Amino acid sequence: MSSPSKDRLRLWLRLLRLTRHVDGHLRDKLRVDFKTTLPRFDVMAALSRHPEGLKMSQLSGVLRVSNGNVTGIADRLADEGLVERVPVPGDRRAMTLRLTPAGNVEFARQANAHEGWINEMLSGISAADARAMAAQLIVVAQAAENKEKINDPSHA
Amino acid sequence: MSSPSKDRLRLWLRLLRLTRHVDGHLRDKLRVDFKTTLPRFDVMAALSRHPEGLKMSQLSGVLRVSNGNVTGIADRLADEGLVERVPVPGDRRAMTLRLTPAGNVEFARQANAHEGWINEMLSGISAADARAMAAQLIVVAQAAENKEKINDPSHA
DNA sequence: TAACAATATTTCAAGTGTCAAAAATTTCTT
DNA sequence: AAGAAATTTTTGACACTTGAAATATTGTTA
Structure with missing residues (x-):
């Protein structure tokens, strides 16, 4: 019982848990x-x-x-x-x-x-993992932020 | 100019930026x-x-x-x-x-x-990457949480 | 130049969040 | 059983947060 949507939701909950901690x-x-x-x-x-x-x-x-x-x-x-x-x-x-x-x-x-x-x-986290993870997060964040501009009518 | 400490700090700032977004x-x-x-x-x-x-x-x-x-x-x-x-x-x-x-x-x-x-x-993030990242975060979070118990005098 | 729109900040009301202290109740001790 | 200690929740004081309204100033335009 898994789907891309559920996988991403689980990732989000993990992320949230760590950052809140x-x-x-x-x-x-x-x-x-x-x-x-x-x-x-x-x-x-x-x-x-x-x-x-x-x-x-x-x-x-x-x-x-x-x-x-x-x-x-x-x-x-x-x-x-x-x-x-x-x-x-x-x-x-x-x-x-x-x-x-x-x-x-x-x-x-x-x-x-x-x-x-x-x-x-x-x-x-090792220093190398930290760098790798940070690099991956940049991509994710940019994707997330662009997502919004597409749906933002102020650019029409 | 980089050090494990700076790498982790940068990762934290990325993490924070994404979760806040x-x-x-x-x-x-x-x-x-x-x-x-x-x-x-x-x-x-x-x-x-x-x-x-x-x-x-x-x-x-x-x-x-x-x-x-x-x-x-x-x-x-x-x-x-x-x-x-x-x-x-x-x-x-x-x-x-x-x-x-x-x-x-x-x-x-x-x-x-x-x-x-x-x-x-x-x-x-692909579903596979999401699963991988979530798995890695579990390790990180456990390390972070254990770190506290060590310094917690209530377990003495 | 008078009217109107845009910009920069503050103020306001309501919700969220913390900690410390109070109130109510239960449990432990003697 | 009386009194002290511990538990459970609420209350109170203060800080943070937002969105919207209010103020003040600047820019535009008819």
């Missing part, structure tokens, strides 16, 4: 070791990759979360002095969000620990 | 097509696999979410007549949650659509 562990570690959360870490990681800062809309685009979501997280990070809002010269609507020096220091600590946690949890 | 698409479809949410679907799916019902604590254990979380979701599903709380004979503290007949009918519709969505999004 790792995700949950990361949340725990971030909370206990750094008194922060995964969404906050994600925001800081995105800003860390863009030292010049990102506009709020760019940030929500990169993280693939809603606009309003980022507002609240940025508020709380700003309260703690880890990020700052900088006005955009030519456009008084927009704000650029970027890490403060303190934010940079703090994120470096967190990112280092983060890589260690992942390495430990995924130690069941 | 699929996850988001499922949420959209559930919302638009069925006016429901993924957590509600998850609860109903768990109950569907246990027709005799599950105690609240068992349910949160299966779903790996907190106790208090399930309370709220169960409340809303019960309001709509999709699940019902049944007292446990020997224990007046506990409640068994189970699908109502209406809930069963509704979940069957949703589960059918759900399998179709997954099949479509993961169509970039």
Whole structure:
């Protein structure tokens, strides 16, 4: 009793189970070791990759979360002095969000620990397998994302 | 510049990207097509696999979410007549949650659509590859989960 | 230039999620 | 049997998340 559809469903459930497990562990570690959360870490990681800062809309685009979501997280990070809002010269609507020096220091600590946690949890995969699997996932993800554009009437 | 640790980190980021993509698409479809949410679907799916019902604590254990979380979701599903709380004979503290007949009918519709969505999004993977990848993920997940028990003092 | 559309962000309401503490009940111990 | 400890669930406070509505600004166009 098996079909391509069932096989893919089972793969999805496996995938979900693993990512939820790792995700949950990361949340725990971030909370206990750094008194922060995964969404906050994600925001800081995105800003860390863009030292010049990102506009709020760019940030929500990169993280693939809603606009309003980022507002609240940025508020709380700003309260703690880890990020700052900088006005955009030519456009008084927009704000650029970027890490403060303190934010940079703090994120470096967190990112280092983060890589260690992942390495430990995924130690069941060899480096070669990890590379192979990642390569395969790129193909899968592209297929999944293209699937949508085909059904997206905004391109008609 | 590559290391086993970086390879695994990259794999994790790929994994996360794909699951978030699929996850988001499922949420959209559930919302638009069925006016429901993924957590509600998850609860109903768990109950569907246990027709005799599950105690609240068992349910949160299966779903790996907190106790208090399930309370709220169960409340809303019960309001709509999709699940019902049944007292446990020997224990007046506990409640068994189970699908109502209406809930069963509704979940069957949703589960059918759900399998179709997954099949479509993961169509970039052949059935054979899906089976192979799922098998590999089982190993990875077990390694990840065992890793914790080793560090868990509750087994000392 | 006045009206209208588009863009950038915030605010709002509702649902989801966590943890910690409270409430109710059961079980263990003495 | 009384009291303490353990179990089961709910409640409360806070954070995250979304989609939609509200604000403010910029761009377009008649």
